[in-house]
Amino acid sequence: MFTVLLEKTVDGQRYIDWLVSGLGWTLALAFFGWWIAFAIGVVVGIGRTVQNPFLRALARLYVEIFRNIPVLVQMFLWYFVLPELLPTTMGDWIKQIPPPWGTFLPALWCLGLYTAARIAEQVRAGIEALPRGQDEAAAALGLSGYLAYRHIILPQALRLIVPSLTSEVMGIYKNTSVALTIGVMELTAQARQISDATFQTFAAFGAATLIYLALALIAYQTMMLIDKAVRIPGTAPGREAGGSDFDAVKLESPVPNGMEVVK
Amino acid sequence: MQQERTVSPADPSPMVVVEHLVKRFGSFNALSDVNLEVAKGEKIVLCGPSGSGKSTLIRCINHIEKHDSGRIVVDGIELTDRICDINNVRSEVGMVFQSFNLFPHLSVLENCMLAPMKVRGLAESEAHQRSMALLRKVRIHDQANKYPAQLSGGQQQRVAIARALCMQPKIMLFDEPTSALDPEMVKEVLETIVELAQDGMTMVCVTHEMGFAREVADRVVFMDRGSIVEEGDPSRFFRAPNTERAKAFLNQIIH
Numbered sequence: 001m002f003t004v005l006l007e008k009t010v011d012g013q014r015y016i017d018w019l020v021s022g023l024g025w026t027l028a029l030a031f032f033g034w035w036i037a038f039a040i041g042v043v044v045g046i047g048r049t050v051q052n053p054f055l056r057a058l059a060r061l062y063v064e065i066f067r068n069i070p071v072l073v074q075m076f077l078w079y080f081v082l083p084e085l086l087p088t089t090m091g092d093w094i095k096q097i098p099p100p101w102g103t104f105l106p107a108l109w110c111l112g113l114y115t116a117a118r119i120a121e122q123v124r125a126g127i128e129a130l131p132r133g134q135d136e137a138a139a140a141l142g143l144s145g146y147l148a149y150r151h152i153i154l155p156q157a158l159r160l161i162v163p164s165l166t167s168e169v170m171g172i173y174k175n176t177s178v179a180l181t182i183g184v185m186e187l188t189a190q191a192r193q194i195s196d197a198t199f200q201t202f203a204a205f206g207a208a209t210l211i212y213l214a215l216a217l218i219a220y221q222t223m224m225l226i227d228k229a230v231r232i233p234g235t236a237p238g239r240e241a242g243g244s245d246f247d248a249v250k251l252e253s254p255v256p257n258g259m260e261v262v263k
Numbered sequence: 264m265q266q267e268r269t270v271s272p273a274d275p276s277p278m279v280v281v282e283h284l285v286k287r288f289g290s291f292n293a294l295s296d297v298n299l300e301v302a303k304g305e306k307i308v309l310c311g312p313s314g315s316g317k318s319t320l321i322r323c324i325n326h327i328e329k330h331d332s333g334r335i336v337v338d339g340i341e342l343t344d345r346i347c348d349i350n351n352v353r354s355e356v357g358m359v360f361q362s363f364n365l366f367p368h369l370s371v372l373e374n375c376m377l378a379p380m381k382v383r384g385l386a387e388s389e390a391h392q393r394s395m396a397l398l399r400k401v402r403i404h405d406q407a408n409k410y411p412a413q414l415s416g417g418q419q420q421r422v423a424i425a426r427a428l429c430m431q432p433k434i435m436l437f438d439e440p441t442s443a444l445d446p447e448m449v450k451e452v453l454e455t456i457v458e459l460a461q462d463g464m465t466m467v468c469v470t471h472e473m474g475f476a477r478e479v480a481d482r483v484v485f486m487d488r489g490s491i492v493e494e495g496d497p498s499r500f501f502r503a504p505n506t507e508r509a510k511a512f513l514n515q516i517i518h
Contacts, residue, residue, distance in 0.1 A: 131362075131364075133360060133362055133364035134364060134366065136327050136360065136364060137358075137360060137364035137365070137366070137423075138366075139325075139326075139327055139353065140325055140327060140353060140356070140357075140358035140360075140427075141353070141354075141377070141378035141382065141426070141427070141430060142350050142353045142354035142378060142382040142430065143377070143378055143381060143382060144349075144350060144353075147381050147382070151377055151381065152366055155368050156366075156367065156368050159368065232367050232368050232410060232412065233409075233410040233412070233413060234409075234410045234411070234412030234413035235367065235412050
């Protein structure tokens, strides 16, 4: 049924090469987007818990804006609207970024910032779930502010949220498919192209679906391994991240609902 | 109020001075006008019913709780809101908590080495040496590479004591150090604290271990409802307290 994928395309490749190319862009978006999201998410998440009310409000504002606008709309804002808002020379410069980067970079940026807002909430919940005694013990030893976050609070909070970050990892790579709307030729876009060229809709999207499923399982297993690797010796496995109000994690993932459940 | 000083301090300047200390939680007066002086080398046991403000008092001394008014001077440094003062004071004051509060993601040795390296700027080798020496002192050096969750409560509390000592504090504060322990582990922790007292460490200890108080304390301070009601020599205090409230309290804890 997938034999159509081995047929030659008009440009001399095989259709499966289109899928592989799409997979490459999907992975690139997810991988680099993840690190942007993680870096910003940790900083904003910390910002949500610091004493300074100005920084706290700023972090809150970030989360509310980026978490509450649909990712599709954000994609359009970055790609279509931003160049028009900027001064003409800058806008023109952005519009002249050669393909495929002209669409890839806004998509990457968009997915990174959107996912960062979600990660920030996980980080905040992880920090708030730590016993108060940890702060106090750190303070009593003279470790305050940066030192306490760096050596005591973050290492524990991040371990605590590995299970719930799993759904963010899977979230960002599934959201990469939204990038097709601004013209990134990622996996879904390629599947559609194959479907259009061959009228084999089932084969084209069936193959894409299987690839997405396989990726989800790989991501899930990888996060399980990370969870195991960073587990503190002597603590029980499968420790729940007992956060206060994690935002409701959508159970949209195709994997068995094991560790992904937060609440 | 009874004043019986059994210490004869060689150095007359006190380690801790608390004057007119007031601490409120909302409308609740946790501490109202508390005055306390701790001489260098003096061992004080703080006792009193729960909610009497004894934990709050020692938590104010290293500014884990912020006091509302009054003065706290630790080794000549007055505690104000200035961060450098707070950190200066905290690095001179060791604190041991009821629930140990070890850092669970760090090994026993790393728990001890962290603050000396990051706060005092000690080299790793020196911090390692100091930590091992103090872990040996609390007889837990053979567990140095384990993690807190792999130790018993008594062992964890001894690590917490070693961790505080690694900063070479001038005074140690103990907040009910044995209350969270199984009965058979109380002794090993108390023995460690007694040894520390015999080395001449200045200490303020919140505890209801009366045998320990008799053995170690130079002075017992009894608190109730946020103020110091009575203080005095432990042998006299436990035998014949002056105030009714202290009598009632002692009747309740001595079964």
